Amino acid sequence: MTAMASTMTKQLFLAEPLGFCGGVRLAVQTFEDMLKKYPGETIYVLHELVHNSVVTESMIAKGAMFVKNVEDIPVGAVALFGAHGVTTATEDVAKQRNLRLSNAVCPLVVQLQEKAARFDPNIPLVFFGDKQHPEVQSILDHAAAHDIHVISSMEEIDSLPPMQRAVFLSQTTRNAEVVAAIAKRLSERIPQFDNQAHVCPTVQKHQEAVRRLAQTCDAMLIIGSPHSANGRYLAELAGISKGHARLIENAQQLKPEDFENIQTLGLGTATSTPDSVIKDVIDWLHEHGFKTVAQETN
Numbered sequence: 001m002t003a004m005a006s007t008m009t010k011q012l013f014l015a016e017p018l019g020f021c022g023g024v025r026l027a028v029q030t031f032e033d034m035l036k037k038y039p040g041e042t043i044y045v046l047h048e049l050v051h052n053s054v055v056t057e058s059m060i061a062k063g064a065m066f067v068k069n070v071e072d073i074p075v076g077a078v079a080l081f082g083a084h085g086v087t088t089a090t091e092d093v094a095k096q097r098n099l100r101l102s103n104a105v106c107p108l109v110v111q112l113q114e115k116a117a118r119f120d121p122n123i124p125l126v127f128f129g130d131k132q133h134p135e136v137q138s139i140l141d142h143a144a145a146h147d148i149h150v151i152s153s154m155e156e157i158d159s160l161p162p163m164q165r166a167v168f169l170s171q172t173t174r175n176a177e178v179v180a181a182i183a184k185r186l187s188e189r190i191p192q193f194d195n196q197a198h199v200c201p202t203v204q205k206h207q208e209a210v211r212r213l214a215q216t217c218d219a220m221l222i223i224g225s226p227h228s229a230n231g232r233y234l235a236e237l238a239g240i241s242k243g244h245a246r247l248i249e250n251a252q253q254l255k256p257e258d259f260e261n262i263q264t265l266g267l268g269t270a271t272s273t274p275d276s277v278i279k280d281v282i283d284w285l286h287e288h289g290f291k292t293v294a295q296e297t298n
Helices: 022-037 053-062 088-096 107-118 134-142 154-159 176-189 201-214 229-238 275-287
Strands: 010-015 043-046 064-067 078-081 100-103 125-128 148-151 165-170 192-195 219-223 245-248 264-269 290-296
Touching (some): 010 201, 010 275, 022 043, 022 053, 088 134, 107 165, 125 176, 201 219, 201 229, 201 264, 219 229, 229 245, 229 264, 264 275
Parallel strands (some): 010 264, 043 078, 078 100, 125 165, 165 192, 219 264
């Protein structure tokens, strides 16, 4: 539906689906289940469960303690690995320390780990993503390939060495259109090119809905943490670099003066944004003159 401006009512369009993807929902539920299984005990969480500050703060209030290294977890303690996956070395240390471990890794990440492990080790692997991201590190750690090349942009393709064949994978939360464009460029450069990249379906739906609304609304609002990869990519799609969009974590960051000249507003969320935060933002917008008049769906 086209976002038509109104002189009487400010209009709010929702880029559905909103909120958690299946992997994040599973991770959060795993933590809740552990609270019941180990009442009163500290649950040590390696890195972040998901990339959202509100989720992290809520977990700390319920008894979680976040650590940067598996060696920081006491021997025999209750531990949880997050949605992004871990390396095999981390898994080995967890076993040596006899941790009472639950693993909340996203099923899609597990699929990519297993797929990477099955590739012919003699065929180079080209991976599109952030090499510092835990998900990327966990997938590449499982990869059988002897020759691995990580790129983070289209421009970096030109720096790749000549290849006759290669397999291609990507980080699951990347911009689906960019992944497709990079795959096309690589296929033109590499004669025997096997595109095995897979962007999370829910992430793609979020991206498609935001992209459509960004074309018709006066402005876009994306709810997500700055350190959430898919939240940042949604903000890019929505036009944050052109001043057309904002990336916020919660309703406390909203100010009435920011919306004075906006008649149509599109709202999208990262796949790690809790429903409670989404409700708070929508309630704030309703209180400041916006009315939800349509929902952008696939």
